[in-house]
Amino acid sequence: MTPLLEAAGLQLRFGRITALEDVSLTLWPSEVVAIVGESGSGKSSLLRVLSGLQRPDAGRILYRGADGSLHDVPALSEATRRRLMRSEWGFVFQNPRDALRFSVSAGANVGERLMAAGWRHYGRIRQEVAQWLARVEIDPARIDDDPARFSGGMQQRLQIARSLITRPRLVFMDEPTGGLDVSVQARLLDLIRGLVADLGLAVLLVTHDIAAARLLAHRIMVMRGGRVVEEGLTDRVLDDPQHPYTQLLVSSVLAA
């Protein structure tokens, strides 16, 4: 087996602010890695850099495509990056408004990646979309509804279906349960956990929610001030934290 994504020596500065300082990471197929830290720790910058949305000042990122070819992520052409983004990669953002199209129906939102991938049979697109709605626990009868009329949790599930319908290999998630009520969060986390396991997805999960990281991730990277201060197996990092910051992070969570 070869790694899906390999990054080394990533460096990123915005003026005098250091967003990333010598960050390295290896992600293997079907592995879920959580990047935790407070806001400003550099975790969202890392996600942007790894997914090619932001070019690092220094460092190397290699992605191994489904066909076995190696892609130099910061040097990806716009065309290749977009092809990856709508085929092999998926994105789940904190705010569904950043991902969904509110001018079209729920079904059109979920089916868009299929159509981008060349599906041209209306009936089959709807069939696949309906299956995915059911999979994210949305009544398929709502396929033609306006997503603006969905609750926040449903919109987030819609976003997940939209992103996973083409079975990406690598999914970038940025605070996927961020703006939701606690009870809704739990259900969504559990849904994500099931889908990730069933589909064998590799996931990079950015979160400040330790409980979410505990439930979903195999490994955790703790970031602070643009650096990775601690990383390892999820239960090792959470049960036996070494770095003072990690200890603080873990102790401030009740019964994580």
Next chain:
Amino acid sequence: MQEVLRIEGLAKTFTLHLQGGARIVALDGVSLSVAAGECVALAGPSGAGKSTLMRCVWGSYGAGAGRILLRHAGGEIDLARADARSLREIRRTAIGYVSQFLRVIPRVPALEIVAEPMIAAGMAAEEARERARALLLRLNLPEALHALPPATFSGGEQQRVNLARGFGPPRRLLLLDEPTASLDPANAEVVVGLIEEAKRAGVAILGIFHDQAVRDRVADRLFELHPVRERA
């Protein structure tokens, strides 16, 4: 019998940065080994580091010093040095850990929780579910409960789900932390049977048993741990 686990000079110190960097020495140079088909029971007063030692072997605690050698894939791997990826692989294929508490995964039925590590270890899904069902029934968990998530189960029922999960897949080493703690005598008896079967199958077992009667029946020998300060 072949040695499965050999611990050499294992030390573990916790540094509590939030308490002004206070240091707690939990283990200081522990050495022990467990052979295939052997059950070693950790003994000693509370605070002696029994659970800490188990967790160091399982990997949820990092070893401070020393070696934790596991016979694996025709060779030896030092769990004290292994990276996260190797540890995941070891947990998937070689080591099982039954703690006192089930970490409940919301909304996943008991049967799936038990079958999951077997499937991960390479068993066919149907076979795994069949074995899961049989184990749960053997542990007196009625079939009606199998399809329910264990969140609402009693402590004893959750513990039995945990045991079934631990005894399901084939293992080289089993770590049992108070496996009969919240069980009635009848179910404790079932666990004794499971341990004996595992031993016959050549599994090395390292356990903590608060129940003296159970311990006396399953343990081949005791390994005494002493609180570090007393020894100092």
Next chain:
Amino acid sequence: MDAVRPDPARSAAAGGYNFAYLDEATKRMIRRALLKALAIPGHQVPFGAREMPLPYGWGTGGIQVTASVIGPTDVLKVIDQGADDTTNAVSIRRFFARVAGVATTESTRAATIIQTRHRIPETPLSEGQILVFQVPMPEPLFKLEPRVRESTRLHALADYGLMQVKLYEDIVRYGEVATSYNHPVMVAGRYLMSPSPIPAFDNPKLHMNPAILLFGAGREKRIYAVPPYTPVRSLDFEDHPFRPIRAPHACALCGSTESYLDEVIVDDRGGRMHVCSDTDYCRERREGRR
């Protein structure tokens, strides 16, 4: 009806205008844009649209294209929704008769250049003819992707899933692809193009047409083109194939069951009839020329 020669006394030189109104430098700039557009079928080429002596929406883009390709020996026909006799068509025809001194006609066959708003004539075009479309909005993605930069990029990458989403949504809402006009097309398998607001009925005429098809959008400052004999495919779904739609009637005047029909209200009691939208075609049929 044959070509009409204007009164030379009222033509360009006499009026003090440069031939065909635009100065030569502007024509050269527009011709360059046209050549580029022909070289990249369906691709929108920006051009420096000039102020014209009529408001946006009245065909400023089409007029500039026509002015740049027209010569003294050309014969010009102008139609608006198929008709030669509406205000817009008449004004533009008069404009060119005045500023270029060219012959004008209402006959599709006789014309060398046809400027059109929202129709393609029923009479098949032939090699050597130029059809100039007046285009209000050249960007087929504009209702789906409001950012111009982004839609430009989508064209560059031929990333057209979004357009399919729109057609999908039509079927959801109306049970069929409901773009009865301005139905998007793929040109030569590469560029997504708005055919301007022609009825979907006319879309098949774009495919492998022997004439040169030029599109001018004055307000949006874009030119695009379909060279002769270029494959042009209307977007659709396998199970909802593209259908050119026409009203299921015969023309009340010429009896045609094949032409695109306009519905005309004939009295105050709601009486209506269907007649050919293409007035030249209808007259030819009534005069027995076909």
